[in-house]
Amino acid sequence: MKTEADKEWEYLVNMPDEEIDFSDIPNTTAEMWKNAEVGTFYRPVKKQVTVRIDADILA
Structure with missing residues (x-):
């Protein structure tokens, strides 16, 4: 029997990207990423x- 948490995770995992609300995430700039290291x-x-x-x- 699935718990409420299981049902919610299943919904989130299967949610299409178009339905994800990104409005509260600040935009990033190339300047912010200039010192990024891949794999570190x-x-x-x-x-x-x-x-x-x-x-x-x-x-």
Whole structure:
């Protein structure tokens, strides 16, 4: 049985591009893209942490 979220995702995935509202996205210029690098992505440094949580809280 599909949840409401599943139905919404299915609708969005199948939505034609013409129906997408881009009105709130600012236009970009060539100047904004002059320093862009293709294939380079921001990868934040990961830190391992340990957290102790009471079993009753997890339950």
